[in-house]
Amino acid sequence: MYLIQGVRSLKTRCCAAWIVCLAALFLSGSGAANAAGPRVTFVGAQSTVGTSSNWNGPVGVAADDSGNLYVASYTGHYISQVNLASGVVTRINDFTVSYPQDMKIVGGTLYIASQGENLIKGYSLSTHALVKSLPMTGIFALAVNAAGDIYAGVDAGVSSKIYVFPAGSSTPTLVKGSGFTSMTGLAVDSHGYLYASDTGANKIYVFDPNLSYAQSTVPISVNGPRGMVFDSSDNLYLAVGGTVGANNGYVYRFPQGNLNTASEVMLAQGLNYDEEVTISSNGD
Secondary structure (H helix, E strand, O other): OEEEEOOOOOOOOOOEEEOOOOOOEEEOOOEOOEOOOOOEEEOOOOEEEOOHHHOOOEEEEEEOOOOEEEEEEOOOOEEEEEEOOOOOEEEOOOOOOOOEEEEEEEOOEEEEEEHHHOEEEEEEOOOOOEEEEEEOOOEEEEEEOOOOOEEEEEOEOEOOEEEEEOOOOOOOEEEEOOOOOOEEEEEEOOOOOEEEEEOOOOEEEEEOOOOOEEEEEOOOOOOOEEEEEEOOOOOEEEEEOOOOOOOOEEEEEEHHHOOOHHHOEEEEEEEOOEOOEEOOOOOO
16 A cells, blocks of 8 residues: 655645555655655655655655556646656656646546646646646546546535536536535546545545435544545545544545445554545556
């Protein structure tokens, strides 16, 4: 398990997790709770990747199937690639962004929530060409299914909304525009069920493939469900932030997306405000 954790500041998501190989990785943001400065540490191997100069407000994270990790630096306005075999960190200047937030990789395209531009941007990982640009004011969270439908989350407290851009369309359709306390994470399974986390209400909302509201639930007694992702077997991984500085964050796995508390598996605990989780499509 690879985990990015840190402290969230205004409009900034400063931590995320990559579940892979049951090792652990930490990208810590700067600030009082991270006096050593931003860093990437493989806990299982007791080694680090990069130096503090590589990380400037690390936020979003995504993994490809070739052993690379992509990290969004919110306050630095850039995307970095980490080669996990060599430990080499490379800033990808072709990926132009402003205050990047969430990221997802589907079909060889890296989708980025470029909040400062109010855009969802898609870059080809092979050519670095911009292949998608969709307007979305206040974009915060992303999910993309295999068909190319793009789900966009706007976190604005009680005014949070979820939209969907059907594959090939540049016109969004509103999925849910009210009822949230603070929507912070999106994930979609292989059957088309969309999950949305509401941090303020400690709820997970579930929408069926027709995007009709299916249910809301409190999967576990936690302080702040946040980022989510499904693996290729439709197991749901959930990052729970807890309280900043309290080291009471968790990562849970729910087999087959079953939110029944009896099915949950705790993968990590005692974390400092972990917020987002990602996993490559081949299970790494």
